[in-house]
Amino acid sequence: MKPRYPGYDVEAKRDTPSWNQVTREAIDRRLAVPRAPRFFSPDEWTILEAICNRILPQPADRPKVPLPAYVDQKLAENIQDGYRYAVLPPQGEAWRRGLRALDDAAKRAFGGPFHTLLPERQDEILRRAQSGALTADAWGDMPSKAFFEHRLIPDITHAYYATPTAWNEIGFGGPASPRGYVRMALNRRDPWEAIEAQPDDEAEAERDNRRVR
């Protein structure tokens, strides 16, 4: 699929008044997330990678946002949400049990580990978790639906939309301190905001987006 904001790179604003020093440091730290697992075992990591690829499939023509690394970081550093559903165990235990149970469900339904299944079969397992249809012993007292909705989905998707790659895709202005914005009305764009390509003007949008600072 063609990008909606071709050529837009929110990181090109790094040295403009849209990014203060604290923001630069925060984004640098995010992009330098350790790529090797610190919390998950190699087996768990393999399942997690396969799940991330289905929850947010990424195009092949750019470096992938390392989603498993962000999930691992959250657990290794015990970055908490401020609340926990009473039906869920603490986040690390929930993830460990959930990954094992999804792998177990894959083997029961399709005769192979989750990461070896065809994408549509992986999706089928994930849909069953989402609907709460998975109830095998491997889940213990943890409802698969609650794990999927309140643990798996937020931990993966929040990590993705915290990255410049995702901001470029959706045309978000990104960091804006201290410059902020001037043109507030409908259909108005500041020169430091992304340009949306219209049919047949992708090349022009791409050229102009490369100048967005």
Add this chain to the structure above:
Amino acid sequence: MRPGGWLEMREYPEDEPVDFVVIGTGAGGGPLIAGLAQAGFSVIGFDAGPYFRPLEDFASDETEQNKLYWTDNRIVDGANPLTMGGKNSGKSVGGSTVHFAMVSLRFRPEWFKSKSTLGYGADWPLDWRDMWGWYAKAERALSISGPARYPWGPKRPAYPYRAHEINGAGDLLARGCEAMGIDWTPTPLATVSAPHGKSPPCVYRGFCRFGCSTNAKQSQLVTFIPKAIKAGAEIRDLAMVGRIETDRNGRATGVHYIREGRWRFQKARNVVVAGYAIETPRLLLASATAQHPDGLANSSGLVGKNLMVQSNQAVFGVMEDEVRWYKGPPSLTITEHWNYDDRKDFHGGYCWMAQGPLPIEWVGIQTSARGLWGQALRDEMEKYNHQVGLKMVGEMLPNEANRVTLDAETDQYGLKVARITYGWGDNDKAMIAHGLDQMQTSLELVGAKEIFRQTDDTNHLAGTARMGFDAETSVVNSDCRSWDIPNLWVCDGSIFPTTGGVNPSLTITAIAMRTASRIRDLAARGEL
């Protein structure tokens, strides 16, 4: 404070009692600490979180700014478990005012007597005419920007600062209201539209709910806390209070708190709990003794009960226009129509406001409200700059079954965590259904397509230490003083008997300013 700037702060010794310890420095604690210090009392404001310097510490980033929130563990259960964390809880000096959306509204006058005038909820032991004066003082203290004429309720003065420019999302709310034939107004906001002191005018970054890195936002950090320090108060940050000590006479004598890894004790003549509707009851319950087996100030059995949130459902759609709702404060226009129109078949009221969720909040809505993931989620997220939305803030009714209790699990300090139990009542559900229909109509009338509803969201906290007329049916009196322990006070949203259909922060601020004034009067009469 300018980058690198500093100011002198008094520090009080632990072994000499200060006149007041205030636990919490948010919308309730901040104005009270300042008011008490200005009245000549020795005051320490405790906060469990750090004292941030926004110009040096705040990033323009949703994830990084999680550092503002109360992210320590809490357990949520019940028929409709609450989302905590950034939605409603702060853990830094200034509390939730550091990351609130700045919406600063007055209660409808009848809400202070909703039981006797409107037939639901509970009456407050406060008079709206008295409160109208405190609201005006609070609006001046926070340099609220807003319209010259407000469409609803009794007369109020023009807001101190002119209204902000309206963004695309706010414009669409206004057009929808006009098409429906109901009033709307620029939202009264606690961010300045012209310079004030060291605050520059708002630059419309749109990261308001993640801390204001320019100090345009009139949080406690730029309003009451500097005033408090100047008047001789101490702000003791990174200090988690775990227990209030009481003596054999049943009076509070000070607080046990943990700072730099060590438990300490601060003596005090009076203790004010201002930790908001979860931490306040948690501390009162955790301070139980043989003399107060059910927790402090709890002879009524009501500490922790009648927790209230506000319904925060929304309707979203896609416009042909580019809206780019990330620009500017998230709620630049509002309608309070259904707070003042009683032609409806449920109790209470609600307002709705324009929306501007940033990407992580937006993906949370797409995934939770629509169950999206995979390529479908990515495709929907790409419509971000064309989205428009309206979100209600609705009055949920008090119910004793909605409550805060102590769980067996402990946190990093070794303290029992709060268990928060919540379920919606039939009246709450009827209001939500009404609000969703109304908001959807408004979006349809401005030409939004692909409309969907976010049916499960709540915001703001209230209740758990209600104010009332007697010791049997309430925890504190109209001065926020506990009935049971004369030198123990509660000053935050916990004291709300009902929560109204508007964001609570301005009411908390007004009551805190009033409480400081009342304490000064009581002291002058020798009644402390």
